[in-house]
Amino acid sequence: MKIATYNVNGVNGRLQVLLRWLNEATPDIVCLQELKAPPEKFPASAIKDAGYKAIWHGQKSWNGVAILARNEEPKEICRALPGDPEDLHSRYIEASVANMVVGCLYLPNGNPAPGPKFDYKLAWFERLTKHAAGLFKSGKPVVLTGDYNVMPTELDVYKPERWVDDALFRPESRAAFKKLVSQGWTDAIRKLYPDQKIYTFWDYFRNAYGRDAGLRIDHLLLSPHVAKRLVAAGVDRHVRGWEKSSDHAPVWIEVANSK
DNA sequence: ATGCCGTGGAAACCACGA
Numbered sequence: 001m002k003i004a005t006y007n008v009n010g011v012n013g014r015l016q017v018l019l020r021w022l023n024e025a026t027p028d029i030v031c032l033q034e035l036k037a038p039p040e041k042f043p044a045s046a047i048k049d050a051g052y053k054a055i056w057h058g059q060k061s062w063n064g065v066a067i068l069a070r071n072e073e074p075k076e077i078c079r080a081l082p083g084d085p086e087d088l089h090s091r092y093i094e095a096s097v098a099n100m101v102v103g104c105l106y107l108p109n110g111n112p113a114p115g116p117k118f119d120y121k122l123a124w125f126e127r128l129t130k131h132a133a134g135l136f137k138s139g140k141p142v143v144l145t146g147d148y149n150v151m152p153t154e155l156d157v158y159k160p161e162r163w164v165d166d167a168l169f170r171p172e173s174r175a176a177f178k179k180l181v182s183q184g185w186t187d188a189i190r191k192l193y194p195d196q197k198i199y200t201f202w203d204y205f206r207n208a209y210g211r212d213a214g215l216r217i218d219h220l221l222l223s224p225h226v227a228k229r230l231v232a233a234g235v236d237r238h239v240r241g242w243e244k245s246s247d248h249a250p251v252w253i254e255v256a257n258s259k
Numbered sequence: 260a261t262g263c264c265g266t267g268g269a270a271a272c273c274a275c276g277a
Contacts, residue, residue, distance in 0.1 A: 009276085010266050034276085036267060061267050062275070109277060149277070162260090168277060203277070204264035215277075247265080247277080 001098060001255050002027045005145040005218050007106070007201075007248035011035040011064070014246050015043050021239050022050050027252060028070050029097055031104035032056075033147045034246075035064025035090075042066065059090040065104045065146070067095045077101065083127035091124070099258055100226065101135060105146035110167030118167050121149070125176040129183075132221075136183050141225035141258065144185065147248065148219050150177045152187065155197060156216035168217060186227035188220040188253045193233070200235055201248045209240050218251045229255040 004027040008014045011032065022030070030052070035042065039058040047054050053073040056066035057080075067074045074095035081092045091106040105128065110121030135142045150173045154160040163169035181187060189198055199214025208214065222230060232254035240249040 013266060034266090109275085111277070163277095166277075201277070203262085206261095206263065217277075 004252035006250040007033040009246040030068040032066040033106040057090040113167040142223040145220040158213040185221040
């Protein structure tokens with residue numbers, strides 16, 4: 001069972017890249033972020049033709065998340081994080097699929113920091129952490145994945161000293177990620193590759209991809225039941241080099257089938 | 260050191276991203 005996360009940076013603008021990658025990688029479950037499309041503009045039929053059933057939470061221009069699955073319709077559990085009815089950003093969707101709970105998230109960027117956007121990021125992080133605690137306690141197999149907009153450690157940034165004041169790397173953001181993970185979640189990439197420089201995002205400019213000036217900000221957090229079954233993980237970084245690519249690359253895990 | 264690129268939407272510029 002292969003589970004992937006991919007910030008597509010515009011699901012319609014990147015549709016050909018997305019379809020090409022789906023066809024090549026054949027993941028079983030896919031979490032997408034930054035659809036940048038209202039619900040009615042989600043390319044459902046193209047994705048269906050590619051072999052995937054999907055649920056999505058779209059929004060005009062910004063944000064937007066979706067969960068795709070082969071052979072099975074993801075059964076929606078919720079499409080917002082509890083805790084703030086005023087928050088209308090489409091940044092979270094959760095489904096039951098393949099006997100797991102899959103949470104797909106697009107955590108706020110938070111720049112400029114400090115400021116209201118950074119406050120929103122930290123508040124959103126708090127809500128996520130609270131929600132995650134409930135999921136964790138449920139004892140169910142859970143995958144909490146998406147664009148966390150946080151580099152957890154210095155190993156996850158090409159030039160840490162340049163990012164210390166950035167919302168993605170500030171101590172508050174790193175502490176929030178650490179607090180979440182310390183509930184007992186497993187960061188899949190770091191579990192298998194504790195010391196390797198691994199990135200999931202490269203800026204469009206300054207030839208960031210060519211220089212490998214990247215960040216690791218897309219993560220898959222696994223509950224103990226799923227972590228036990230983890231057999232492989234990786235980043236499809238070559239996809240970032242494709243024409244019309246997103247600035248993120250897909251990240252995936254392979255888990256053994258549950259018995 | 261910096262949105263230098265890129266998207267979507269509105270209206271030939273703006274907001275937003277990491």
